[in-house]
Amino acid sequence: MLHPSYTDLMQVVNKDxxxxxxxxxxxxxxxxxxxxxxxxxxxxxxxxxxxxxxxEKPLSTAIEELNEGKLKIIAENAEEE
Incomplete structure (x- = not known):
């Protein structure tokens, strides 16, 4: 099982x-x-x-960055604006 779970990561990204x-x-x-x-x-x-x-593998580091709120995901349509 992946820790944190997908749902946890989605909550972190969508918290604001x-x-x-x-x-x-x-x-x-x-x-x-x-x-x-x-x-x-x-x-x-x-x-x-x-x-x-x-x-530590790069994917594990990326997941940790996302979970700690260090990464910000920008929607593709927002990049065009």
Whole structure:
């Protein structure tokens, strides 16, 4: 089992969304996509935003960054504006 769970990560990402507004993340797919993109950035040499443990895989670091609120997911349509 993945710790934290997908639902926990979705709650962290959507915590600042007012009731009635569109959520930033609506599905597990969005969480997977965001963490995989961040893991690729870490593999390509970007520095982690959290204290990465020695030998920790980039995906685990990306999940920890998201869970601690260090990453912000921006909707694709918001990037175009």
């Amino acid at each position: 969304v007012e009731e009635g507004e569109t959520k930033i993340v609506n599905s597990r797919y969005s969480i997977v996509l965001a963490t995989s993109k961040r893991a690729r950035q870490l593999i390509d040499g970007e520095l982690p935003l959290v204290n990465a443990k020695n030998g």
